[in-house]
Amino acid sequence: MTDLRLAFLSDFADALDFIFNTREAQTGGVEVGGLAEVLDFTWEHVKISAVATGIACGVAIPVGLGLGHAGKGELLAISISNVGRAVPSLALIAFFVAYLGVGFTNVTLALVLLALPPILTNTYVGVRQVDRDVIDAGRGMGLRPDQVVRRIELPLALPSIFGGIRTSAVNVVATATIAPLAGVLTLGDYILSANVYGQDGRLAGAMLVALLAIAVELFFAAMQRLAVPRGLALQQPAG
Amino acid sequence: MLAQVEIRERSGESCIARNDFCPGWIVDNFDRYTDPLVEHVFLTVAAVACGFAIAFALAMLARRQRWLVGPIVGITGVLYTLPSLAVFFLLLPITGRGTTTALIALTAYTLQILFRNIVTGLDNVPADARDAGLGMGLTDRQLLWRVELPLALPDIVAGLRIATTTTVGLATLAVFAGAGGLGEQIVTGSNITFKTGVVAAGGLAVLLALALDVVLLTVQRLLTPWRRAQPA
Amino acid sequence: MSGEAAARSASTAAPVEFRHATKRYRGQAEDALEDLSLSVNAGEICVLVGPSGCGKTTALRLVNRMIELTDGDILIDAASIRTRAPAELRRHIGYVIQQIGLFPHLTIGDNVGVVPRLLGWDRRRILRRVEELLELVSLPADMRDRFPAQLSGGQRQRVGVARALAADPPLMLMDEPFGAVDPINRERLQNQFLRLQSEIRKTILFVTHDIDEAIKMGDRVAVMQKGGVLAQYAPPAELLMSPVNDFVEDFVGADRALKRLSLIRVRDVDLWQAPPARVGEPTAAVRARIAAADLPHPLVVDAEGRPRGWMSERDLARETVPERPDSAPDPLIDADGVLRDALSDLLQSDTQYGPVVDGRGRAAGVLSVEIISHFLSSPEATEQTTDPAARATT
Numbered sequence: 001m002t003d004l005r006l007a008f009l010s011d012f013a014d015a016l017d018f019i020f021n022t023r024e025a026q027t028g029g030v031e032v033g034g035l036a037e038v039l040d041f042t043w044e045h046v047k048i049s050a051v052a053t054g055i056a057c058g059v060a061i062p063v064g065l066g067l068g069h070a071g072k073g074e075l076l077a078i079s080i081s082n083v084g085r086a087v088p089s090l091a092l093i094a095f096f097v098a099y100l101g102v103g104f105t106n107v108t109l110a111l112v113l114l115a116l117p118p119i120l121t122n123t124y125v126g127v128r129q130v131d132r133d134v135i136d137a138g139r140g141m142g143l144r145p146d147q148v149v150r151r152i153e154l155p156l157a158l159p160s161i162f163g164g165i166r167t168s169a170v171n172v173v174a175t176a177t178i179a180p181l182a183g184v185l186t187l188g189d190y191i192l193s194a195n196v197y198g199q200d201g202r203l204a205g206a207m208l209v210a211l212l213a214i215a216v217e218l219f220f221a222a223m224q225r226l227a228v229p230r231g232l233a234l235q236q237p238a239g
Numbered sequence: 240m241l242a243q244v245e246i247r248e249r250s251g252e253s254c255i256a257r258n259d260f261c262p263g264w265i266v267d268n269f270d271r272y273t274d275p276l277v278e279h280v281f282l283t284v285a286a287v288a289c290g291f292a293i294a295f296a297l298a299m300l301a302r303r304q305r306w307l308v309g310p311i312v313g314i315t316g317v318l319y320t321l322p323s324l325a326v327f328f329l330l331l332p333i334t335g336r337g338t339t340t341a342l343i344a345l346t347a348y349t350l351q352i353l354f355r356n357i358v359t360g361l362d363n364v365p366a367d368a369r370d371a372g373l374g375m376g377l378t379d380r381q382l383l384w385r386v387e388l389p390l391a392l393p394d395i396v397a398g399l400r401i402a403t404t405t406t407v408g409l410a411t412l413a414v415f416a417g418a419g420g421l422g423e424q425i426v427t428g429s430n431i432t433f434k435t436g437v438v439a440a441g442g443l444a445v446l447l448a449l450a451l452d453v454v455l456l457t458v459q460r461l462l463t464p465w466r467r468a469q470p471a
Numbered sequence: 472m473s474g475e476a477a478a479r480s481a482s483t484a485a486p487v488e489f490r491h492a493t494k495r496y497r498g499q500a501e502d503a504l505e506d507l508s509l510s511v512n513a514g515e516i517c518v519l520v521g522p523s524g525c526g527k528t529t530a531l532r533l534v535n536r537m538i539e540l541t542d543g544d545i546l547i548d549a550a551s552i553r554t555r556a557p558a559e560l561r562r563h564i565g566y567v568i569q570q571i572g573l574f575p576h577l578t579i580g581d582n583v584g585v586v587p588r589l590l591g592w593d594r595r596r597i598l599r600r601v602e603e604l605l606e607l608v609s610l611p612a613d614m615r616d617r618f619p620a621q622l623s624g625g626q627r628q629r630v631g632v633a634r635a636l637a638a639d640p641p642l643m644l645m646d647e648p649f650g651a652v653d654p655i656n657r658e659r660l661q662n663q664f665l666r667l668q669s670e671i672r673k674t675i676l677f678v679t680h681d682i683d684e685a686i687k688m689g690d691r692v693a694v695m696q697k698g699g700v701l702a703q704y705a706p707p708a709e710l711l712m713s714p715v716n717d718f719v720e721d722f723v724g725a726d727r728a729l730k731r732l733s734l735i736r737v738r739d740v741d742l743w744q745a746p747p748a749r750v751g752e753p754t755a756a757v758r759a760r761i762a763a764a765d766l767p768h769p770l771v772v773d774a775e776g777r778p779r780g781w782m783s784e785r786d787l788a789r790e791t792v793p794e795r796p797d798s799a800p801d802p803l804i805d806a807d808g809v810l811r812d813a814l815s816d817l818l819q820s821d822t823q824y825g826p827v828v829d830g831r832g833r834a835a836g837v838l839s840v841e842i843i844s845h846f847l848s849s850p851e852a853t854e855q856t857t858d859p860a861a862r863a864t865t
Contacts, residue, residue, distance in 0.1 A: 007332070008332035008333050011332040012332070082404065082452070083445075085401065085404045085405055085408065085448075086404045086407065086408065086444075086445050086448035086449055086452070087408065087441070087444075087445055088407070088408035088409070088410075088411035088412075088421075088422070088441060088444045088445075089408065089411075089412075090411040090412055090422055090425055090426070090441075091411060091425060091437065091440065091441025091444055091445075092441070094425045094426075094430075094431045094437040094440075094441065095437050095438065095441060097431050097432060097437075098258075098431065098432050098433065098434040098437045098438075099434060170320055173322065174322030174323070174324070174325075175322075177322055177324045177325065178324065178412075181426070181431055188324070191324060191325075191328055191415070192415075202328055202331075203328060203329070203331070203332065205325075205328070206324075206325040206326075206327075206328035206329045206331075207325075207329065209322055209324070209325040210321045210322065210325040210326070210329060213320050213321055213322050213325070214317065214320055214321070217316075217320045365570075365572070365575070367568060367569075367570035367571065367572035368572045368573070368574055368575065369572075370537075370568060370572055371566065371568055371571070371572025371573070371574075371631075372572070372574070372585075373537065373561070374535060374537055374561060374566035374568070374572075374644075375561060375562070375566055375585055375586050375589075375634075375635075376558050376559065376560070376561035376562030376563075376564075376586060376589055377558065377585075377589065378558045381589070386574055386576075389576045390574075390575065390576055463576065464618075465575055465576045465577070465578075465618045465619075465620065468617070468618040468620050468621050
C-alpha cells in the first residue's frame with residue numbers, strides 16, 4: 001500500500017520537475033519541457049482564450065442587451081443556451097477542423113461559438129431581472145431608450161453578465177486544451193502528444209491546465225464582485 | 240491511412256473520396272457507432288446517477304447544518320472549474336486509465352449544479368406548507384419525503400437536465416481517458432478530418448443530449464400533475 | 472349528517488388548561504408569555520386577542536408543542552402535553568393557520584386526508600370522511616380532485632378547516648384563520664364557522680388581533696397585553712361592560728355600544744314579517760295580507776322560499792306576482808350573522824331594511840335599522856342574549 005502512495009506522489013514530483021527543467025524528448029533529438037516552453041504554451045492558451053471570449057462578448061452582450069430591453073426572444077435566448085450546452089466541445093472543434101482546416105482563426109471561431117450562449121443568456125436574463133419600477137422611473141425622467149439601456153439596465157445587469165463571462169471563460173480555457181488537435185499549440189499539447197513529452201509532461205500539462213482554469217475562475221469572480229454597483233451591493237447580501 | 244482506404248472500399252462512393260458530407264454513408268456504416276453510443280450512454284447515466292446520489296446526500300447534510308452550504312458549493316465549484324481533460328490525467332497516477340477514471344471526473348463535474356438545485360428546490364418550499372405539515376403531526380422525515388421533495392421536484396429535475404446535457408458533451412472526451420464513447424469516432428486515427436464521421440459522431444451526441452433532456456422533462460411532467468392545474 | 476356527527480363530536484371535545492405557562496427566549500428582556508393561567512371548557516371557543524407582541528400566537532403554538540414551554544404546563548383533558556411525543560400530540564389537534572398552508576402538490580381530497588392517513592385509516596374510511604367534511608364546509612363533492620391552485624381564497628380557507636377536522640380532534644387551534652381573506656368573505660366565513668361550531672361543538676383556541684372578531688366569535692375572550700401578560704379573561708359582554716383596566720378599555724374601543732351589536736345574532740332577534748308573495752300567485756291574495764304584516768311592502772319568494780325582490784305599487788297593480796319584481800332584494804342578511812355586520816350591510820346599501828335568509832338562502836323575516844337601533848338604546852335587550860349557551864345553540 002505504501003508503495004502505491006509513494007508511487008503517485010513521485011509522479012507529481014516528476015511532473016513538477018518537467019515544468020522547470022528541460023529534458024530530451026521521448027522521440028529523441030529535441031529538448032522539451034522547462035519554464036520557457038511552459039510559458040510559451042501558457043501564453044498561447046491565454047491568448048486564444050482571451051480573443052475568443054472577447055469576440056463572444058462583443059457579439060453576445062449587445063444582442064443580449066437589445067433583446068432584453070425589448071423583452072423579445074426569450075424562447076430564443078433560453079433555447080440557445082440549452083442547445084449550446086448539448087454540443088460537445090470536441091465535436092465543435094473537430095467540425096471546424098474537418099470543414100475549415102487547421103489554424104488559429106478556425107479554432108478561435110469554434111471557441112467563439114462555444115462562448116456565445118452563456119454570455120447571451122446571462123445578459124438577457126440580467127436585463128429582464130432589472131426592477132421594472134426603476135426603468136419606469138428612468139423613462140419618466142426623460143431618458144431615451146438607449147440611455148435607459150446604458151445608464152440603468154447595463155449597470156444593474158452587470159453582475160449577471162459577468163457571471164456569464166466567467167462561465168464562458170472557464171469553458172473556453174477548458175476547450176482550448178484540445179486546440180492542438182487543430183494545430184494551435186496550447187498547454188493541451190503536453191496532454192495530447194504524450195508520446196513526445198512523456199508521462200511527466202502529460203501530468204505537468206494536466207496540472208497547469210487545472211491551475212490556469214482556477215486562476216481564470218478566481219479572476220472573473222473578483223471582477224464580478226467589483227462589477228456590482230456599490231448601491232446594489234449594499235442592498236443585497238453577499239454571494 | 241489504412242482506415243481511410245477501408246472506409247472508401249466499404250461504401251464505394253466517390254462522395255467519400257471527396258470528403259464531402261455523405262448521409263448515405265452514415266446509414267450504411269451505422270454499426271460503427273452502436274458500441275460507442277452504448278458506452279456513451281452508460282458513461283452519462285452512470286455519472287449523473289452517482290453525482291445525484293452524492294449531491295443528494297450532501298443536500299441532506301446541509302439541510303440540518305445550513306452553514307455547510309457555502310463550503311460545499313465552494314468545493315464542488317472547484318471540481319466544476321477543473322477542465323475534465325486535465326482531471327482525467329491528474330487521476331491517472333491514482334486510478335489508472337479506463338472507465339473508472341472517466342466516471343470519477345464526470346461525476347465530480349455534475350456535483351455543483353445538482354447540489355445547488357436540490358438545495359434551492361427545498362428552500363423554495365412554501366413556509367406555510369411546512370408549518371402546517373409539522374403542525375398536523377408529520378415527523379421531520381415524513382415532511383421531507385411527502386411534502387418537501389415532491390414540491391422541490393421541478394428544481395431538482397432542472398438540475399438533472401443541465402447536468403445530463405453537459406455530461407453528454409463531456410463524455411466525448413472520455414476517449415482520452417481510455418473509456419471509449421462517441422469521442423472515439425472523432426479523435427482516433429485521422430477521423431478528425433473526416434467530415435461525415437465528425438458530423439455523425441457529433442450529431443449523435445447532440446441528439447442523445449436532446450433525447451435525454453426530453454425524457455427527463457417528460458418524467459417531471461408526469462410526476463408533477465399539480466403544476467398543470469389552471470389557477471382559479 | 473348533523474345529528475350523529477354532532478353527538479360524536481360533542482363527546483370528543485376536550486377541555487384545555489394553561490397552568491402558569493411561560494415562554495422565555497434567551498437574550499430577550501421581556502417574556503414572550505408570562506405565567507398564563509386560564510381554563511377553556513370543552514366545546515367552547517376561547518379567543519386570544521391583543522396587539523402584536525402580546526404573546527397570543529406564542530400561547531397557541533405552545534399547546535401543540537410547535538414551541539416548547541420554558542415553565543409551567545398545559546393540560547389537554549387533564550393530561551399534560553409534555554407526556555406525549557410532539558408529532559403524536561399534533562395528530563390529535565386540529566391546526567389552522569392564516570396562510571392555510573395547503574399542500575400544492577396534493578389534491579383537496581389528499582390534503583384533507585393527510586392526518587387520517589398518518590393515523591392509519593383505511594382508504595375507504597378516508598374517502599367517506601373527506602366526502603363528509605366537504606359537505607360540512609359547504610364545498611361541492613367534485614372539489615376533491617382539484618388542486619389548491621384552482622381554488623379561490625375563501626374556498627381554500629374552508630378546505631383548511633376541513634383538513635383540521637379530518638381526524639375528529641378534540642381540540643382545534645386557529646391562528647388568524649380568516650386574516651388573509653377580504654372583509655366581505657371574512658364575514659361569510661365567520662358566519663359559516665359559527666354555524667359549523669353549533670353542530671360539532673369542538674373546543675377551539677382562536678387567535679386574532681381584531682377585537683370585533685373576538686367579540687363575535689368567542690364564548691370567552693382573553694385580552695393580552697405586550698409582554699405576554701393576560702389582562703382580562705371573560706365573556707365578551709363582560710369585557711364590553713366591565714373592562715378591568717385602562718388597557719382593556721382602550722383596546723376594546725370607544726364604540727362599545729356599537730360593539731355590543733356583535734354579541735347579538737340576527738336569528739335571536741324578533742324580526743319583522745313582510746307580507747309574503749309567491750311567484751305566480753294572484754296579487755289580490757297578497758294585497759289582503761298587507762294589513763297584518765309589519766311593513767307594507769310584499770317580499771316575493773320563489774318556490775324554494777328564496778327572496779326574489781320587493782313588490783312596488785306597479786307590481787301590485789298586475790294580475791299575478793311577477794317573477795322579477797321591480798326592487799332587488801339586496802342586501803340579503805345572513806341569519807347566523809351578528810347585528811353589527813347586518814347594520815353595516817344595510818347602511819352600505821342605503822336601505823332601511825333587508826330580508827333575512829338562513830343557511831340555505833330561504834327567507835326568514837326582515838331586519839330593519841329600526842330593530843337594530845332599538846338594541847343600541849335598551850340594555851335589557853342585550854343582556855337577554857349574551858348567555859353563551861343560548862347564543863351558540865339554534
